[in-house]
Amino acid sequence: MYVDTHCHLDDSAFDADRDAMFARAHAAGVTGFVLAGVDRDSWIRQRALVRSRTDCVRAAGVHPMIVGRFAFDEPALRAQLDALHAEFRDDGAAVAVGETGLDAHFVDAATLDVQLRAFREQLALARALDVPVVLHVLGRGTHARAIDVLRSDGLPARGGIVHSFSGSADVAQIYQRLGLVCSFAGAVARPAAAKVHAACRAIADDRLMVETDAPDQAPPGTPSRMEPARLGEVADAMARVRGTTSAILLARSAATARRLFPTLPPAPP
Ligand SMILES: [Zn+2]
Secondary structure, eight states: OOOEEOTTSGGGGGGHHHHHHHHHHHHHTTEEEEEEOSHHHHHHHHHHHHOOSSEEEEEEOOOHHHHHHTTOOOOHHHHHHHGGGGSSSSSOOSSSHHHHHHSSSOOOGGGHHHHHHHHHHHHHHHHHHHHOEEEESSSSHHHHHHHHHHHHHHOOTOOOOEETOOOHHHHHHHHHHHHHHEOOGGGOOOTTOOHHHHHHSSSSSEEEEEOOOOOOOOTTTOSSSSOGGHHHHHHHHHHHHSOHHHHHHHHHEEEEEHOTTTTOOOOOO
């Protein structure tokens, strides 16, 4: 009945045991999956997954790390951005735009102007299609710049998600007022992550989601390959921070995910 609100289950990390990985997720009560696209190769793999399964939906976008890689190869970047439009048509179509946003942590900050341009273009696509946007915003100064863009350009009416949220409580409140949902991944399980904990406490129940970002972002001190069956590890950490139970948190997160992505499998009666 639960939903992993952001994961990369097409990743080659799951090539050896993908069916077993899905079976473990279902056994753990995680029966819906939002796949996040990063580049054209991932869109092809994720479209095939969505076509072959009823429990996956997907977002398609050009990730800021990919934009960074092609920042000085305009034809290659253009090809990715132009190809994106076709991902919202035909069998296995994407239902959200993303990941898009800004990254000055893993990506050279010298590429931020190019990242900004690709972000605004993808945001405009989400508005035109009226689908949610899935944001990746990471690194010094990126939240302020992303918020400026969201305020000046506007969000799609269907809103969106800031995935793997790592900003402050103040930044979380701003995103929330703009109409976005904040989703948390394994970093919230870090005992010393006081800023992330404060942000996790600052968000309303219906604006908060739980994700694995599998295969990345395993909680510290746990097996490094994250997978949806371990969504409860993230929820447990968030529940401790918020003084609630992970079952309540996961049920609310799933309800929020189904509002954003109505084609996810419904909750059991
Ligand atoms: Zn991701």
